[in-house]
Amino acid sequence: MQKPILLTPIPPPPPEQRVARDARFAAEGERRHRYHLPEALDSANPIGFRTRVPLTMDEAAQAAALLSLEPPAAFVPPTAAPTEAELFEEASLGVLSSRQSTNYRGHRQVTLGPADAATLAGLLRRLDGLDARPGGSPVLDGAAYAHVGLSRPYRTPFTFLLTFIGHQPVASLLTVPVRAWNKKFHYQDDIPTIGYLQHLHIGIWAEALERAALLASAGRRRANVLMAPFSGPELQAKNAAVLAEIEALVGLTDADRAVGWRVCLVAQVGDVTTPSPLTPEVCRKVGANLLAFRSERIQPGVNAEDKAPPAYQTRQDMEVPQGLTEMAARAAYNAFYRWTGVDREAAKELMLLERIDVLTPNGKERLRAVRTELDAVTDKLVAGIPLWADLPTGRSLSKNAARGKKAFGLAGQRIYVGGLAPKKVDAAGIGFLHAVRAFGAAAARSALVCELAGCIDLPAGCDLLAGICLMAGPVNQNDIGKQFYGGADLLSGAYPDDEPCALLVWTLKAKTVADPIGNEEQLLNAKQKGALVDLRAAPHEVAAVRRDGKIEPIRSREGRVNAERAFADVGNFVTDHEGREIPGNRGSAWPEAWRGSVW
Amino acid sequence: MSALHYPTPPAVSLLTSFLKRGAWKGTLPRIEARADAIPTECAAYAKVCGFAAPDPLPLTWPGVATVGLQLAIMTSPAFPLPVTGIVHTRQRITRRRHLRAGEALSATCVVDGHRVARSGGEFDLVVSVSSAGEVVWEGVTTILTRPIKGHGGEREAVDAPPPTGALVRSTRWRVPADQGRRYAAVSGDYNPIHLYGLTARPFGFKAAIAHGWWTLARALAELDADVPEACTVDARFVAPVTLPGTVTFEARRSPEGIGFEVRGRKVCIVGRVVG
Numbered sequence: 012m013q014k015p016i017l018l019t020p021i022p023p024p025p026p027e028q029r030v031a032r033d034a035r036f037a038a039e040g041e042r043r044h045r046y047h048l049p050e051a052l053d054s055a056n057p058i059g060f061r062t063r064v065p066l067t068m069d070e071a072a073q074a075a076a077l078l079s080l081e082p083p084a085a086f087v088p089p090t091a092a093p094t095e096a097e098l099f100e101e102a103s104l105g106v107l108s109s110r111q112s113t114n115y116r117g118h119r120q121v122t123l124g125p126a127d128a129a130t131l132a133g134l135l136r137r138l139d140g141l142d143a144r145p146g147g148s149p150v151l152d153g154a155a156y157a158h159v160g161l162s163r164p165y166r167t168p169f170t171f172l173l174t175f176i177g178h179q180p181v182a183s184l185l186t187v188p189v190r191a192w193n194k195k196f197h198y199q200d201d202i203p204t205i206g207y208l209q210h211l212h213i214g215i216w217a218e219a220l221e222r223a224a225l226l227a228s229a230g231r232r233r234a235n236v237l238m239a240p241f242s243g244p245e246l247q248a249k250n251a252a253v254l255a256e257i258e259a260l261v262g263l264t265d266a267d268r269a270v271g272w273r274v275c276l277v278a279q280v281g282d283v284t285t286p287s288p289l290t291p292e293v294c295r296k297v298g299a300n301l302l303a304f305r306s307e308r309i310q311p312g313v314n315a316e317d318k319a320p321p322a323y324q325t326r327q328d329m330e331v332p333q334g335l336t337e338m339a340a341r342a343a344y345n346a347f348y349r350w351t352g353v354d355r356e357a358a359k360e361l362m363l364l365e366r367i368d369v370l371t372p373n374g375k376e377r378l379r380a381v382r383t384e385l386d387a388v389t390d391k392l393v394a395g396i397p398l399w400a401d402l403p404t405g406r407s408l409s410k411n412a413a414r415g416k417k418a419f420g421l422a423g424q425r426i427y428v429g430g431l432a433p434k435k436v437d438a439a440g441i442g443f444l445h446a447v448r449a450f451g452a453a454a455a456r457s458a459l460v461c462e463l464a465g466c467i468d469l470p471a472g473c474d475l476l477a478g479i480c481l482m483a484g485p486v487n488q489n490d491i492g493k494q495f496y497g498g499a500d501l502l503s504g505a506y507p508d509d510e511p512c513a514l515l516v517w518t519l520k521a522k523t524v525a526d527p528i529g530n531e532e533q534l535l536n537a538k539q540k541g542a543l544v545d546l547r548a549a550p551h552e553v554a555a556v557r558r559d560g561k562i563e564p565i566r567s568r569e570g571r572v573n574a575e576r577a578f579a580d581v582g583n584f585v586t587d588h589e590g591r592e593i594p595g596n597r598g599s600a601w602p603e604a605w606r607g608s609v610w
Numbered sequence: 611m612s613a614l615h616y617p618t619p620p621a622v623s624l625l626t627s628f629l630k631r632g633a634w635k636g637t638l639p640r641i642e643a644r645a646d647a648i649p650t651e652c653a654a655y656a657k658v659c660g661f662a663a664p665d666p667l668p669l670t671w672p673g674v675a676t677v678g679l680q681l682a683i684m685t686s687p688a689f690p691l692p693v694t695g696i697v698h699t700r701q702r703i704t705r706r707r708h709l710r711a712g713e714a715l716s717a718t719c720v721v722d723g724h725r726v727a728r729s730g731g732e733f734d735l736v737v738s739v740s741s742a743g744e745v746v747w748e749g750v751t752t753i754l755t756r757p758i759k760g761h762g763g764e765r766e767a768v769d770a771p772p773p774t775g776a777l778v779r780s781t782r783w784r785v786p787a788d789q790g791r792r793y794a795a796v797s798g799d800y801n802p803i804h805l806y807g808l809t810a811r812p813f814g815f816k817a818a819i820a821h822g823w824w825t826l827a828r829a830l831a832e833l834d835a836d837v838p839e840a841c842t843v844d845a846r847f848v849a850p851v852t853l854p855g856t857v858t859f860e861a862r863r864s865p866e867g868i869g870f871e872v873r874g875r876k877v878c879i880v881g882r883v884v885g
Binding site: 051052053569571592594596597598599600603604605 | 657658663779780781782835856858
């Protein structure tokens, strides 16, 4: 059983120390920068620029139930057919937002109606390596619908850069193309932790799906998410015949397969008799909050840019309650247990966590050592990038690599380095890639503890009290050191006997000012100025439904695409100090006639 | 009074209308045109304007379906002004109930006199659409025409003020270069100012501009279910939407109704829907 989570509020600093995001539009003639509100948002993505919604203690207590959700034991006949609007909001909390901070478009989902979901259930029962579930088969009958999740290897501009690192000066002329070939056609990764990123993201997505189904249906429905039989090449080979049938059901083409798309999870969604732990109103508030959470990279007064407004330059020494970190850890162990089936005590053994308490002298020293080590790796890889590739591109490769020092900078009151020991995972009878997925889920759930706790009784004028940044960058940097320069794993000091593999770093910041809008703009707007072009996916680009045997993208009809923001009724849209909104940010509801039942 | 009974103007009337030239003084006579049936098949129109469905008929469709009547009046020998150079400045629509596809609808259009405005004369084309003898839809299309001398005074305040109240919709539309041609194909309004930059330039436009009727229809399609079945829409066309372009649509709810605005570099349409 998972343990209940109690959300602990963070005491705000005295009023005179509170600051708020200086969100304002650039004045006429003023040069715009990333701390200004954008002139407009032109996006089909359901998120937009959102602010956190304060939760009362009572609401937070309800929301805490999302951090120890058990999978449903059975579905009951639905009281109402699922609507297009519900599927949209579910997708908004799932495939469209579960990865918060990258423009890696590595997930797609196809949703099957009740008849196809029944066919799928039959196929699932034939799979080897199904998720462990006490009390019988994890596959349920009577799903109202089912999502089939697809994913592909993690590929971004950063992974392109990695192609050029770790080569010998002359041999690189041959070894770089060979590695590029293997990446493209054999899905080989430059360093192992890049390969693990795909699976960390799948775990995060699986977690999000459980909450999404509940919140989008105001507690009426639950998701039964299965991912074990789809993780790892061995199980995929064993299950190849059934997987081919599932792939045919969701219209996966040879072209899709050629670029690495594979089935990575299935979520059966159906009505349950279990009472909802959240009232419909709290479901809306929490849903809107989940869309508002962002990676919080900036710790005011520590790693803010020089040009940042004064609000970001003032150090805030806020205390993180011990109870909060304990609950974050409990949520992580809950999640690891949920996704692997190992008991919670075993989960504590398997999940390796090094806590860096930045507020203590030892913590400060450790943080300095980590930073120095990572910076040294960056220096080595910049020096080693082949000149034949770097010079013709205006040294863009080495310049981008050097930016890692800033991008991977660690700051926060609490920093955790997390990972797994492959041998211990193997001994526990868990496939390593499945454990990596469970680890991603655990990290996301523990982060959510902090993010939700950070919304409790937000004082007026504060943007937030706690934010989190889940970072793979420092781990990847460390892995480069391990693979090419003889470095040690980030966790090897804390776990010298376990041959650990660090997977993620999460940094917790308690503060009263959210990161500038520019942090999002960096990800959204290639030019980083003016009207935004949202690079986040639109619903029709990543989510589809199967209807009458055809796969149809959602929110694309009669030449129109989505302009609606999910959970918009909560109204948590960014404004300037005078209450003016960013034009286009609030969005516009999808036509009522198209929001009805899907099947 | 002249009474016309054909839904579309004969080509010869259209041609002679283009030949009407010069300043004009006088009073516009009452002219009435009538059509016993107007089309209700508008799937292509609904799609181009962004309406979710062609049934019930989009709020703006009767106005488009009766353009022939309006043209019949403006090109009739009794109408003293040229049809070229007119500007659609305002549109008022009152709908009593939903109109259904396949419903037998008839229409009348009347012009009766004019007003002197700042930069010319204004007249109203009043269209009434009836079903089984009952008026179910009315439209007042206000047209500015230059051959009538304006009073040249202060610019009139825009009747429909900028929307106020709680923001309920805010979105951006990318209006493609071929929008005018796409709309022309479904509405029959092939005015050259809407088709290409080259064909718009002789009429004083730097680029093609979107049809005012399309911009209004797109706005009402965006409001979707916020537009009640029985309603009155009042919209003022302030500036054209240049093609291609990106505009922001915003709607705000207040006790007076839903105010909306389409804005590019400047305000293009401002209007209000009252239930």
